Amino acid sequence: MKNNFSNLFKGFSKLNLSERLQSLMEAGVLSSEEANYLKSGGLKDSGLGEKFVENVVGYFQLPMGIATNFQIDGEDYFIPMAVEETSIVAAASKTAKWVRESGSIKTEVVGKNIIGQVQFAKVKNPEQFKKDVLSQKQYLIDLANREVAFGLVARGGGVTDITVRFVDREEESASFMGVVHVLLDPVDAMGANIINQVCEFLKDHLQSLTGEKVTMCILSNLVDTKITRAEINIQNIDSDLAEKIQEASLFAELDPYRAATNNKGVLNGIDPILIATGNDWRAVEAGLHAYAAQSGRYKSITKWRKTGANELHGIFEAPLIVGTVGGVTTLHPTAKIAMKMMGIQNSSHLSRICAAVGLTQNLGALKALTTVGIIEGHMKLHIKNLSLGAGAKDEEMPQLQKRLEEILQLRKRISLSNAIEVLKELRATRL
Numbered sequence: 110m111k112n113n114f115s116n117l118f119k120g121f122s123k124l125n126l127s128e129r130l131q132s133l134m135e136a137g138v139l140s141s142e143e144a145n146y147l148k149s150g151g152l153k154d155s156g157l158g159e160k161f162v163e164n165v166v167g168y169f170q171l172p173m174g175i176a177t178n179f180q181i182d183g184e185d186y187f188i189p190m191a192v193e194e195t196s197i198v199a200a201a202s203k204t205a206k207w208v209r210e211s212g213s214i215k216t217e218v219v220g221k222n223i224i225g226q227v228q229f230a231k232v233k234n235p236e237q238f239k240k241d242v243l244s245q246k247q248y249l250i251d252l253a254n255r256e257v258a259f260g261l262v263a264r265g266g267g268v269t270d271i272t273v274r275f276v277d278r279e280e281e282s283a284s285f286m287g288v289v290h291v292l293l294d295p296v297d298a299m300g301a302n303i304i305n306q307v308c309e310f311l312k313d314h315l316q317s318l319t320g321e322k323v324t325m326c327i328l329s330n331l332v333d334t335k336i337t338r339a340e341i342n343i344q345n346i347d348s349d350l351a352e353k354i355q356e357a358s359l360f361a362e363l364d365p366y367r368a369a370t371n372n373k374g375v376l377n378g379i380d381p382i383l384i385a386t387g388n389d390w391r392a393v394e395a396g397l398h399a400y401a402a403q404s405g406r407y408k409s410i411t412k413w414r415k416t417g418a419n420e421l422h423g424i425f426e427a428p429l430i431v432g433t434v435g436g437v438t439t440l441h442p443t444a445k446i447a448m449k450m451m452g453i454q455n456s457s458h459l460s461r462i463c464a465a466v467g468l469t470q471n472l473g474a475l476k477a478l479t480t481v482g483i484i485e486g487h488m489k490l491h492i493k494n495l496s497l498g499a500g501a502k503d504e505e506m507p508q509l510q511k512r513l514e515e516i517l518q519l520r521k522r523i524s525l526s527n528a529i530e531v532l533k534e535l536r537a538t539r540l
């Protein structure tokens with residue numbers, strides 16, 4: 110039975126915190142204990158932090174908001190997003206509502222292997238080196254699976270392939286850099302530890318097999334062997350808007366300066382989910398950017414095309430390597446709640462959700478940028494932060510925000526000094 114939260118999505122943003130938690134309990138995505146844990150401020154036990162990092166002095170708390178209206182592959186989701194930037198959660202929910210009403214989101218993961226690299230800085234005899242490694246490939250795979258990755262093998266994964274590459278040393282054409290790629294299916298783990306262990310384990314065997322010297326072993330974050338795709342189709346879109354979104358997309362496909370900002374907007378949708386679920390967002394970021402530059406020029410990670418008079422099609426494609434077992438994901442109580450909230454079944458499922466939200470976030474940004482512009486779409490919500498930054502008290506907020514919105518409308522610009530100035534004026538008139 111697929112989740113259908115359409116009634117609970119309605120008016121969610123108008124609820125107060127207790128009512129929102131109540132709504133999530135009604136949806137069956139939170140228990141009363143989990144709701145109480147979140148309401149009382151989440152994790153406080155510094156002992157857990159000591160298990161993760163060194164020299165712990167406390168926690169850094171980020172707000173976790175819930176993006177609503179998401180229907181991904183026909184299933185409704187409340188999406189937990191841990192992020193500091195105003196408007197991301199609101200924009201995701203608003204755009205997801207549009208997609209829900211006028212289109213659909215489909216996702217898939219293609220491939221299953223992650224990559225480990227064993228570097229041979231200077232290979233004396235490249236041809237022989239390649240022959241030696243490849244002729245013993247199955248032996249090495251079986252050995253690594255038997256001695257190191259046996260836990261993964263039991264779960265249906267493990268080392269699946271070994272390949273050899275040569276990297277151009279550029280400055281020294283006489284010698285070759287050899288790289289052995291170890292491909293491994295990590296099942297539901299992110300796989301960083303196990304792939305590194307497998308590579309370290311194979312190091313001595315590869316050295317004695319080839320007579321060449323290993324320099325280092327480490328995973329690669331450019332996992333072009335496991336790609337997550339999301340697609341959005343929108344019907345009944347205003348023809349002019351579809352045209353503008355296509356032009357905005359072309360801008361990001363052709364110009365690396367724009368591509369960087371476009372991709373940052375996509376990551377606005379992805380990173381907050383990675384953080385909320387305790388995943389390594391730096392690894393995902395590195396992989397995504399490297400993939401975006403794979404053609405030799407840094408490009409947008411999304412592409413939008415007008416596919417009919419009133420139709421728009423968008424696609425996101427990149428490696429999104431996440432884990433759903435082990436590490437922070439299974440130890441941090443908030444991460445566990447975030448996973449449960451989305452009913453995550455396995456790592457591919459989580460990757461698909463991230464891709465869907467990233468592409469939706471991108472659509473929202475492109476729509477805002479090609480219509481009302483970033484000031485209206487972004488800064489309006491930023492006014493709340495400016496008001497807080499200026500030191501407004503709770504009771505002063507509504508009046509100050511109203512006045513700042515008027516200034517924004519008038520001047521198309523707003524800053525913290527405006528907020529400080531207006532707050533001063535408001536306080537003076539009350540005296």
Ligand code: MEV
Nearest residue numbers: 370371373374377474475
């Ligand atoms: C701001 O956080 C994100 C945007 O700059 C993304 C974009 O330009 O596509 C609005």
